[in-house]
Amino acid sequence: MATIVLSAVGTVLGGPIGGAIGGLIGNAFDNEVLFKPKGRQGARLSDLQVQTSSYGTQLPAIFGTMRVAGTVIWATDLQETSSRSGGGKGRPSVTSYSYSASIAVALSSRPIRAIRRIWADGNLLRGAAGDFKTEVGAFRVHPGDEGQSPDPLIASAQGIGATPAHRGMAYVVFEDLALADYGNRIPSLTFEVEADEGAVSLDRIAGELSGARLAGPASISVDGFAASGADRREAVMPLVEAFGLGLRSGADGLALVDAGAAAGTIADETLAQRVDGRAIDPIEHQGGSADGVPVALSLRYHDAARDYQAGMQRVTRPGAGRSESGIDLPAVLDPDAARAVASDRLRARWAGRARMTVRCDWRALGLAAGDVVAVERAPGLWRIEEREWEAMAVRLALRRLPGGGGAPPMGAGSGAIVRPVDAPHGPTTLLLADLPRITDGVANAPLVVAAASGGAGWRSAALFVTGASGEAVAIGRSAGRAVMGVADTVLPEGSALLVDSGQSVSVTLLAADMVLLSVDEAAVDQGRNLALLGRELIQFDTAERTGAATYRLSGLRRGLRGTDWAMAEHMAGEPFLLIEEGRLVEPLAVQGADGEAGSVLRVSAVGIGDVAPAEVMLTISGEALKPLAPVHMRARRDGAGGWTIEWTRRSREGWRWLSGTDVPLGEESERYGVEVLDGATVVRAQEVTSASWTYGADMIAADGMDGRDVLIAVRQRGTYAIGRTASLVLTL
Template sequence: METSELYGYLRGYGITHVDTARAALQPLMLTFGFDVMERAGQLVFRSRSEHRPSEVDRGALVMAPDSGTAIDYSRAASAEISDRVRLNYVEADGNFEIAASEAVFPENETRDISTSELNIALKEEEARAIVERWLIEARVGRDRASFALPPSLGHLGAGDVVKLAEPGGLASYRIDQFEQGDQGLAQAVRVDETLYEGSSLAQKPLELPAATPITPVFPMFLDLPLITGDELPHAPYIAATAEPWPGPVAVYSSRYDADYTLNTLVKSPAVLGVTLAPLAAATPGILDHGAPLVVELTRGSLSGVTPEALLAGANLAAIGDGSQDNWEIFQFQSADLVAPGRYELSGRLRGQLGSDALMPAQWPVGSYFVLLDGTPEQIELAASGRNTLQYFQIGPVARPYSDYSYRKLSAAFAGNGLRPYAPVHLAQKWDGADLEFSWIRRARLDGASWDLEEIPLSETQERYQVKIFSGAQLLRQEEVHQAQWRYSAAMQSLDGAQGLLELQVAQLSESFGPGLFRKFRFTI
């Protein structure tokens, strides 16, 4: 194989199916203008710009046996030649998208287009030079010549270019077919050698799109109470963020850290951040006018709402320590931008959706903030998967979960949409030496209507778990079926109850167990 006269720069070429070597080379021959010929049992690759034409005197030609003339000329009909050429190619610059380049003669009015598709990476100016060359080649190549060469010119063959004298001067013809015998019978097509010289087209500077790196996302699970009542009560939410956002995020899951399957697609980043100031506890159900909560977001923005919108449920958010269970739900009326990505939140409604029992004395600096604007989505979780360890691989959907950009997490979810709210308005009164405690239950479903005479039960039966503590020591645990309980003098004596004690009450659910406990301190 001889390639010393083959020149060109190939940026990329895709072969999509198995075929012959000739079929694979043909698109490259058309694009870069080179020929492959056989010489002395060897394949010779030669760029057409390297052809050295041989002048052949008409007197040296011999009479062809069939025609009786030394040379026959012919011209293809105009209808066989396309005057508009289009090339679809792979754009070498940027994102390797499919691009097109087209050339047409100025006087052309036809709408017929000769279209070629090449799986070759080209720059725009290269593609333009190729279609312009093809267009001229097609018009010049209408002229053909047939002639017979004597044995003295037997060194010529297919792929060689000869110059023949014509009335207007010398004309170049490339031999496309050659039959060797007593005479060399040649079929040749006219060529313009200047077409294969270096292109004078100006090259545009390379403009690559800004690279967007694939970075690991930051995912967070939130096992929340019911928000609208239409959710799956046992399924947790997932919120994810990244800067830059890599596009849709895939959540793969498994019960045994192998054979992961796609669980959920997170289409948009959550508005998620951390607190830069502590948030002290406040009375639920009353506007908290304490010091603003300072939040710094990873991305996204916050805005204030009217009092009416606030009371209708707007600007719902969660604050927590990052564990899936420990989230207080609150709302905020004002969001003041004090620095890029940093907001001061005020006019807060605390302990919403029964999360008041989770409110600590203070949420510290560095607590997580998640806006519950509908972006965090519930993952797929069977009811039987509650309280069972689940494994997750979370990362850009464009990458496999074995990629470095994926985060691996494991968690077990209680299904807090099933969790009963903590009772409220605990009270005590003495009846002789006995203590009577009472409380009011709440409903996790349909309990917000002012028209109801009684709070909906939301459970199959009314049951409560009651505990008495002396410091950290559990003195007594009872189950009752009404919103009151008598701590008799006999029980007190048996428990050794005296001094400062604590009553804890939680509603019981057949599907969840004890809900959140309400605590009440008293003295005997």
């Protein structure tokens, strides 16, 4: 007696498919050589997304295009760079540290063609165009061919004699990868590996994994596949299970086959009517219960539309049932193909409940386990699971295949995905601004801020301050990408006392993905939508998008924080900057310097995409130190031939008038400089310590100003600077 069994461990259709590969017993092939069973299962989809560094970790063989994490096979210690900032007047010094590292990551036990995108902690590190979003000294790809040489960096660290070339293994090397964007640690990396051009057939995959001992269906292909497992059986089993393949042994060797067309027909004339002289029924039918078939089946796969992350398609069958089943397929499919595979497998399990035993005469010896046949007495197609020759009869164990059920509806979706922007870093735009203090409290040093930004792919830039000697000193990196642009229209002069609902200004931002939002009065009161336009600080409550990157701003609050003096200085093309503290850097404070009014600050920025540094020069005016110009100047006769001039003081500490009393002084003492001007000539100057001054009759006569028009100018003298002027014209 000789028995050839297709499904000794599992079943071909309706359950685990281990038997389709590992359970073919007999003289067909040496099972111990080709598919020796092991105790572990192959890798699941999640294994491809987790970066490892453990010794002995298995490396998958990549076919087509896949996203894999790989295994860290070599790394240097973290390289530390320290920088000290602060330490100026009233500020403690702060020492900050940044780190970089060089690492090698193994990706595939099979040669690859190229590396495309790379993700670090889920964010793009390298774009499709090959541009890096974070600084890296060098990047090398070793494709895994037989002529591969040792990596020069690893060889310099370990010695050329102790450095393997890793031939047959594809890996990459990063030199001095900056880690600041990843919390100063080595991030979790995943790579878009392109091992083959285009889709790869199952015939090619099975042939390579088995050393050309196993053929496969050339009609089935996948866009990518990661083969792993304890042996060849485990490596190819996910494909067998997902596509419902059978194993056929023929004159040409072993082959994985799909259902396809019938290889032959079991005709009535070949059926055995008698065995050992006794009459038999040549066909016996068996059936399984519906409860043995899951009510739903999910296929988990890699979805190219989701950047090769895991996707899932779930199909259900009608009727009662409670159990569900799932298949992990480490292959790349589109959603419609994945849904079709899941539907085929569920229908196969439903149809596979029907089994049949057929006894035939010697002519059935031409059929092999794994063949798909038709039976004249039974509808549909059947796969041969066992073939037994005994007592001059051939016994065939058959399981029904699905057929005629139609295809699932098209239009399966990939689901939503938050995809990092893949755009070139592009050039850096740098802006320096000398601002009044924008938070509560009183400043004791100028507030000079640097804002840097760029297009959609821009992330950050290294900042440098150039001293009087011409030496550029690194001061760290810029803050996050600032929302900035230029004014398209000229904003007319307005009132700093009322909400300006009649005027608007149009601005164009640096990139279309930058957004300005409308807010309510409560949000404005909390400081939202504060912006620098030219040198005036404004707030807006309405932002109307008028183009790809253009907005019309209205509902304006003008001349904020004492910048009403700048309302008359607007021009088309002047800079616009949305003030967000987390996106600003203080280059003077970083250096531990306070800066002096009248001094010149030169700052340059260099980003990954900059051919030349972006350079800006600013003469410091110290807006944060200047007392505000007085308001409500008024004059009245003193009854003795002179005039009394009065005004209302404003304060650098009085942005929110909460108590209803006078605003805080905000200076060491209250002092004002008063000047009387005849045209451009100062005819009298005097300092007073209260918010009024009398220009007496004797002063007027002494100055020769009786009957003349004069300009009375008042400036507050602060602790660190003299404020801007308030004035009125007076006819004496």
